[in-house]
Amino acid sequence: MWILLTGPSDLGNQYxxxxxxxxxxxxxxxxxxxxxxxxxxxxxxEIAASVFEKMISSPEKFFDHCKSEDxxxxxxxxxxxxxxxxxxxxEKIVSINSDEENFFDILENESDxxxxxxxxxxxxxxxxPRETRDIFTLKIAYGxxxxxIARLLNKNVKAVQRKWERxxxxxxxxxxxCGIDVKNRRNGG
Numbered sequence: 001m002w003i004l005l006t007g008p009s010d011l012g013n014q015y016x017x018x019x020x021x022x023x024x025x026x027x028x029x030x031x032x033x034x035x036x037x038x039x040x041x042x043x044x045x046e047i048a049a050s051v052f053e054k055m056i057s058s059p060e061k062f063f064d065h066c067k068s069e070d071x072x073x074x075x076x077x078x079x080x081x082x083x084x085x086x087x088x089x090x091e092k093i094v095s096i097n098s099d100e101e102n103f104f105d106i107l108e109n110e111s112d113x114x115x116x117x118x119x120x121x122x123x124x125x126x127x128x129p130r131e132t133r134d135i136f137t138l139k140i141a142y143g144x145x146x147x148x149i150a151r152l153l154n155k156n157v158k159a160v161q162r163k164w165e166r167x168x169x170x171x172x173x174x175x176x177x178c179g180i181d182v183k184n185r186r187n188g189g
Contacts, residue, residue, distance in 0.1 A: 015059035022062075023052050026073055030080040037084040037154065047083045051076055085154060117180065124174045132167045135160055 030048035031041075038044055055062045055076075066072040125133050131153070138144040138152065146164055150157040175181070 015063060018063055019052070019055055019059055022055065022072065022076065026076045027052065029073065030076055033077045033080040034084040037081060037088060043087060044084070047080055047087065050083055051079050054079065088152060088154075120175070120178055120180070124171055127174075128167060128170070131155075132163045135163055136167055139164065 027048055030051045031044045034047035035041055035044035038047070062072065062075060066075050125136060128136065134153065135146075135149055138149045139146070144152070146161050147157050149155075150160040153160065
């Protein structure tokens with residue numbers, strides 16, 4: 001990246017100096033913004049580099065769009081934040097797919113004899129809206145706390161807690177309708 005900015009310029013236009021200046025001033029901002037979402041310094045640097053690669057490939061989108069230096073700074077931070085969110089969605093959120101071979105791995109505490117419960121649980125998860133399903137998967141399969149899930153999904157903790165609680169209510173109603181006492185089952189009964 002630095003070679004692109006300091007070496008001979010292919011841009012040869014009005015944006016060359018602006019890009020170099022923006023890189024020197026705002027690269028660390030882009031890294032910090034991405035790291036606040038990913039909590040991974042190496043990936044955050046890659047995100048920041050991607051921001052400036054986008055700037056090099058279409059500088060008019062950055063500079064013609066931004067009317068002031070503060071606007072450019074905020075725009076760079078926004079692009080870094082959005083790229084980090086995309087990475088987070090692809091790497092952290094587990095997709096629940098009924099055709100997936102490893103789907104039942106999230107229910108590893110269940111015995112093999114309890115396949116009916118596993119199938120019902122899978123069907124219940126698939127009936128949930130995507131975001132609630134992600135919350136359930138992260139909480140149940142990976143043991144994340146609701147506050148951690150909120151940070152991963154870039155959502156308010158109270159909103160995540162409401163979705164979790166509503167999902168639990170739906171789960172109890174779903175299993176009651178199937179004749180399974182989830183509360184008794186959870187307590188080892």
